[in-house]
Amino acid sequence: MKLTKVAASVFSLCVLSSANANTHDLTPAGDVARFAAPKTLTQSVQKAPLRQFKAAPLAQAQAETTEAITPACPTLNTGNLYTLSGFKAGDTDCYHFEITERSKTTALLVGQTGASNINLSVLRHNEDNTYSAVGTSANPGTDDEVIVALTEPGHYYWFFEAVESDGSAFNFGAAVATQLDSYEFNDTVTTATQLSTGQNVITANMDSVNDIDLYQFTAVNGQNLVLNFADNKSDEFIFEIYNSGWVPLSANELIPISGLQPNQVLTLRVRANDALPVNPSNQYTLSVQSIVASFSDHSVSGERNVNRIPLSSYRYLTTQAYRKLSWSLTLNDSAGAPIKNAEATLRMRKDINDISSERSYTVVTDENGKITNNIELGACNPNVRDIVHTEYSFGYKNTWRSDVEVGLWQIRIPTNLDSDGNGEIDFIGIGGKNHAWVTLGHICDQTLISSEKS
Structure with missing residues (x-):
């Protein structure tokens, strides 16, 4: 693959940057008391397979309201960073939060120290008192746990499982972004937006500093392409292509690509420039088009x-x-x-x-x-x-x-x-x-x- 006007620096492949509560603007909210997860909820997670929660179409989601349910765990607010301690191996805890409009939620478990290895799940409480799995993060040791999900209006839970723990404190919270574009949720390679085999012009935004938009284009005929990323000279976005590592591409200029093989897949990434404030109302335009020869x-x-x-x-x-x-x-x-x-x-x-x-x-x-x-x-x-x-x-x-x-x-x-x-x-x-x-x-x-x- 030949790219013209491409910067030489290369970054290692990753699908989500390391979690940092500060980048999500979470407000420190102090300690919360331990609350052992009810057996019914714990058993549904550990013994019975959870139903996979699927996001509704946008028009339907906008019309939904949250169901009237009785939370199974204490209610906390999103946008805060809470501190929890006192776990031992095998313990489970849960806390409830509510989503009132269609949004993208980033649930975090950060700041583990000592002999800790606590996993995080996000569950949805269904109207029939069953639970759906939104996502699970189970990194080794004290690594941060992150779950990014498209969440419809409804009731949800942080659910914690201690693989091992010496009781040391850790922090958890959830950042909720509501100014979504048409290309959420595409923050990972597996959920990347698959572009048409024809000409593509996409307009989207960044809803938070940790938002990532991934796109894939298949050059079915091995044809020559032109990429163009327009950001209105704002410098709020970073545009990259994966070529044995993430390679940054210039904004606001045409970038020809040649030498592709038939059915070669191009993976493109747009992320927020963390050196600047994120303004979800600002948009970028990405064009991926075949050269008309x-x-x-x-x-x-x-x-x-x-x-x-x-x-x-x-x-x-x-x-x-x-x-x-x-x-x-x-x-x-x-x-x-x-x-x-x-x-x-x-x-x-x-x-x-x-x-x-x-x-x-x-x-x-x-x-x-x-x-x-x-x-x-x-x-x-x-x-x-x-x-x-x-x-x-x-x-x-x-x-x-x-x-x-x-x-x-x-x-x-x-x-x-x-x-x-x-x-x-x-x-x-x-x-x-x-x-x-x-x-x-x-x-x-x-x-x-x-x-x-x-």
């Missing part, structure tokens, strides 16, 4: 029954139509395969002498990389009148007089590539960057002057 099967024409005006009667009108212009083409990548969601624009100037008559029609390709579109030409205002021309049909020589609105058209196709490095996208097409416009004859009126047997 060529087009094929192109056609631009009027109706089939057009009585054409020949070159001998007037300068050649390449395309002639009465009321409708039809155009079609297929856009292809560097491997010659069609591209989904690529775009092309037909520009049409109705009056060759009037720039203000110019109109643009942009269409994206379908699943097969094809565009098929019709344009109604509208009112016809002739700028060339009384063109006399001859037609031979069914043994007759027919002489016609036509009034025509002479205009121009061209098709412009952005390649998504800036080969000159001047900040301007390259174009290909018919009448594109290095081509003249094509003449269009919008036929307003045709009058038969005479018809003679030939």
Whole structure:
């Protein structure tokens, strides 16, 4: 894989940075008393398989309200950092918290010392008094435990299990972020957002300093790509690609990638710049697109029954139509395969002498990389009148007089590539960057002057 304009520094692969309560802005809330988890809850965790909790669709989640249940454990608030001590091996404790709107919750167990190894689970209390597993973290020894989950409105528990403990204190809490974008939850490689095989433009945000957005794109044809990460010059985000380690990429410029193998998977990561405050209302835009290398099967024409005006009667009108212009083409990548969601624009100037008559029609390709579109030409205002021309049909020589609105058209196709490095996208097409416009004859009126047997 060849990347241009890529910084040389490389970071080791990880899917979640080490937990630190300070980065979540949790408020120290002091000690809490031990509360042994009820046997019913402990048994449901240890002996019976828990139902896996699945997040509801967004529209449904927004309509939900929290159920009226009786918590099985003492209630604590999210956003706080609590201190708990006095565990011995085999002990279990639990504490209840409530989520009132769809959010992403980061549950933490941090600050273990001494001979401690305490695991953390997050459970959801269902309306029928059963429990669903949201997530479990069971790192060795005193390592921090972190669970990041998309949480719908409802009732939840921190659930602690002591593998071993000498009673030393530790801290726990939960940070809740409610300003979510459409790409939560994708903080790990296994939950990465899978991008379309066509062109992709994504707008998203960072809801906390520990938010991570991961995306994967499969270059099915081994085609050349262009990446672009736009952050409005805010520097609030760090954009990276995995290439034997995380490699940072520049923002606000086009980054070509070539030398890919068929079905090679690219993993991209966006994370918050922890040197700056996180503002969830600020967004970034990530573009992952195939370079449009060529087009094929192109056609631009009027109706089939057009009585054409020949070159001998007037300068050649390449395309002639009465009321409708039809155009079609297929856009292809560097491997010659069609591209989904690529775009092309037909520009049409109705009056060759009037720039203000110019109109643009942009269409994206379908699943097969094809565009098929019709344009109604509208009112016809002739700028060339009384063109006399001859037609031979069914043994007759027919002489016609036509009034025509002479205009121009061209098709412009952005390649998504800036080969000159001047900040301007390259174009290909018919009448594109290095081509003249094509003449269009919008036929307003045709009058038969005479018809003679030939």
